[in-house]
Each structure stands twice: as C-alpha cells, then as structure tokens.
Amino acid sequence: MAGLMMVICGLALGFCICFALLKWNEIRYRRKGLPLGTMGWPVFGETTEFLKQGPSFMKNQRVRYGNLFKSHILGCPTIISMDPELNRYILLNEGKGLVPGYPQSMLDILGTRNIAAVHGSTHKYIRGSMLSLIGPAIIKEQLLPKIDKFMRMQLENWDSKTIDIQEKTNEMAFFVSFKQIVEIESASSIYKAFKSEFDKLVIGTLSLPINIPGTNYHRGFQGRKSVIRMLKKIIEERRASSLIHNDMLDNLLRNEDSKYNLSDEEILDLIITILYSGYETVSTTSMMAIKYVHDHPRALQELRDEHLAIRERKKPEEPIDWNDYKSMSFTRAVIFETSRLATVINGVLRKTTEEMELKGFVIPEGWKIYVYTREINYDPFLYPEPLTFNPWRWLDKSLESHNYCFLFGGGSRLCPGKELGIAKISIFLHYFVTKYRWEEVGGDKILKFPRVKAPNGLHIRVSKYS
Numbered sequence: 001m002a003g004l005m006m007v008i009c010g011l012a013l014g015f016c017i018c019f020a021l022l023k024w025n026e027i028r029y030r031r032k033g034l035p036l037g038t039m040g041w042p043v044f045g046e047t048t049e050f051l052k053q054g055p056s057f058m059k060n061q062r063v064r065y066g067n068l069f070k071s072h073i074l075g076c077p078t079i080i081s082m083d084p085e086l087n088r089y090i091l092l093n094e095g096k097g098l099v100p101g102y103p104q105s106m107l108d109i110l111g112t113r114n115i116a117a118v119h120g121s122t123h124k125y126i127r128g129s130m131l132s133l134i135g136p137a138i139i140k141e142q143l144l145p146k147i148d149k150f151m152r153m154q155l156e157n158w159d160s161k162t163i164d165i166q167e168k169t170n171e172m173a174f175f176v177s178f179k180q181i182v183e184i185e186s187a188s189s190i191y192k193a194f195k196s197e198f199d200k201l202v203i204g205t206l207s208l209p210i211n212i213p214g215t216n217y218h219r220g221f222q223g224r225k226s227v228i229r230m231l232k233k234i235i236e237e238r239r240a241s242s243l244i245h246n247d248m249l250d251n252l253l254r255n256e257d258s259k260y261n262l263s264d265e266e267i268l269d270l271i272i273t274i275l276y277s278g279y280e281t282v283s284t285t286s287m288m289a290i291k292y293v294h295d296h297p298r299a300l301q302e303l304r305d306e307h308l309a310i311r312e313r314k315k316p317e318e319p320i321d322w323n324d325y326k327s328m329s330f331t332r333a334v335i336f337e338t339s340r341l342a343t344v345i346n347g348v349l350r351k352t353t354e355e356m357e358l359k360g361f362v363i364p365e366g367w368k369i370y371v372y373t374r375e376i377n378y379d380p381f382l383y384p385e386p387l388t389f390n391p392w393r394w395l396d397k398s399l400e401s402h403n404y405c406f407l408f409g410g411g412s413r414l415c416p417g418k419e420l421g422i423a424k425i426s427i428f429l430h431y432f433v434t435k436y437r438w439e440e441v442g443g444d445k446i447l448k449f450p451r452v453k454a455p456n457g458l459h460i461r462v463s464k465y466s
C-alpha cells in the first residue's frame, strides 16, 4: 500500500514539475501582441516535436492557431509563417529588418563572410562577386563544357551494375562544383580528402553549438579548419606560379582590376558557400528526379525523347551547348516538379533586427521567423492534384514565376545558383537517360523531413541501351 502511495505521489510530483516547466516557458516568452502558439520546454522548446512529426506538427499547430504562430525551435523563440502572402512580403523586404536568421552553428562554420551572414551593401557586393562566377553568361561560355565533360566521364561504366544512386548523386554534386572552383588534373586523392573534410563541415552546420570533442559542432569546426588549410595551400601554390588555370579560383585571385576584389578571407568563405549551397540541393533533386521518372514511365519516355532528339542532331562526342540546354524544356519541367513534390527545401529562416508589426501582430527584435514554404508546394489551387508527379504543369512557363513559387527562394536572396543547379541536373539526366535503363532494387525507404534522404541508400540496377 505504502509503495503504491509513493508511486502515485511520485507521478503527481513529476506531473507538477512538467506542468510548472511548461508554464514557466510560456510566461517567459509572453509578450503583448504576439501570435498564439506554444513554447514547449525550457531550452529545447518544441524542437523534438518539430523534427519528429515534421509537416504534421506544422499542420496541427496551424489548425489550432492559424497561419502565423509562435513556437520555440532549434534553440530560439520563433514565429512560423505558413501564410503565402506574408512569406512573400518577408522575402521581398530584407531592407525592412528581416535578415537571414540561420542557426549560430551554420554561421560559425560557414564563416563570418559567408553570404548568409552579411546584409546590406556587403551582401550586394558578395552576391555580385558570386554571380560573376556562376551567372548565366559564365555558365554559357565556361561552365557548361566542364559540366558536360564531368558528367560524361562520371556516367561511364555503369552498365550491368547495381549502384546507390544517392551516393553517386552526392559525389557528382560535390565534385562537379569543386572541379569548377579548383581544377587539378589527375589529383583525385586531393579531391577525396577534401570531400571527407567538407562532409564533416556540412554535418557541423546543423548541430547544437557545443564545442567539445565528440560533438558534430566540434567535428564541423575541425572540418572547416582542414578545408581552409587545403585551400590556403592551393592559393599559395597558385601565387608562387605563373601558370594560368581556367577555374573560379584563378578568376578570384587574378581579379585585381575587377569591381569585386575580395580579401583572402572573403575568397575562402565564398568558395565554401558555393560548395555548400550547391551540394545537397543538387544531389537530392537529382536523386529524386531519377526516382520519380522511374515511377512514371510516361514522363521518362518524354524525357528520353527530348534528350535523344538532342543527341540525334549532334555527333556522338559533341558536348551539350547552351542552345541544347535551353531547348530542354521538359527536363526543366521535371526538375521543377521534382523540387516541388519532394520539397527539397522546406523553408528559409529570417530574423528581426527590430521590433515590428506583421499582420497585426507585434514581433519582438531578435526573434526568428521560419518562412515555411512547404505547404505552398501542395496547394491544390496552384497545383491541381498536388500529390501527383506531373511535370507537364511546368510547361506553362508562368508557373515558374508566379508570386508564390519559392522553390529557389525570392527577393534579394533569390538563389544565385538556380540556373547552374538546373544545368548540372539537366546534363546529368541527359547522359543518364540516353545511356541507361534502370530498375530499383530493394524497395529502399525515403524520408521526407527534415531532409529528403534514403537512410539506407537508393539502389538501382543499371543496364545500357543497346
């Protein structure tokens, strides 16, 4: 009997402590004019629910509190906006105090001069410099032949093999960027060592900022240090030699007369930003495009037809040029539909630099705003039968530029690598679908949140078209 009483008392006490902690956290963040919502546990907030339940957590909170609600996720008090109109306003009005609000771990590891850490005129300057390296004119003249050569080589010898397409697209996305930045012929050992350090850096950017050995944050920092060390060594060698290299690093180093004359620190952070931003986005979209066209034979047939028609007007070894790329309208539609349906990017983070009013609510200074764009991708008014893979809907070009299409962000932070990313995926698809047919083996699972990922890989058996 006494034992039972102790259990009951223990449970009651536990319940009271939990209730008190939750209440305390609510009171701590109580301000006049804030949107409704819950703040969860001290320190952890609702991060666990958010990461575990993902989109359904968001939908449940929306049912309870509306399109704009408060929460506490990823270590910060946060306003979550699922309101398309407001999301657009936020993306278009950085100048009114709505600057990027990425986690501290990301800013620490990507560097103080990375594009997400800077605002105003510095942002304009860094962005301009980046566009001078990856913008459409450069893609057309310099990058396309390199991407073509890389993909052609990458896709050799896949015949009669079972491959993990997740692993392949991951390597492809990384190395195609790295080779554009630093072209070192016959130095694949450097590339591999660099990638392994860079992968540590990537994991560190999405971790709790606790810098003690054993944590991802610590490993991320070590990764950054190694990456910087390797890049500095290459820069030193370049400066000591008169050889000209046809790559982005040479452009950055021999840039004294251009309007973008970056310091070494800015060059290093710029290289890391280019590698980081075009990595998982491009690899995941490529993998999911392969997955979707595999599951939709009619789309695959139309994709193949488009690429076979291009091949027919060219000699076998002739590379894809700008006009070929521009003629790939169905391929572009496949990429947009993949990006929409898989929701490679769930949203973007902003932070208020001053107290402000949004939709009649008062948002305190320093709060994060999660511009959650995922639900817009499944809006049946914008995309009839939203859960169906239907690339044909994107052949109507106005869809790409409609007001609520945020697949590549918007406003002054619209993805500067959009065209380059699409070009890389298009050329990858070109060589893949014209050379090979494939079937999935193993029925691998794909997780959709918080990142699109096949935890055990996505295995396909590949055979060459005869």
Ligand code: HEM
Pocket: 100, 115, 116, 127, 130, 134, 273, 274, 277, 278, 279, 281, 282, 285, 339, 344, 345, 348, 349, 406, 407, 408, 409, 410, 412, 413, 414, 415, 416, 417, 418, 420, 421, 422
């Ligand atoms: C399918 C591929 C890609 C997708 C879906 C994508 C998506 C996005 C999105 C949604 C943003 C907005 C972030 C924000 O507002 O905070 C963004 C920004 C950015 N993207 Fe991409 N991206 C892709 C490929 C690339 C590539 C290949 C590069 C570089 C070579 C790149 C470089 C960047 C950079 C530097 C920014 C920050 C721009 C700024 O702050 O001004 N992206 N991207």
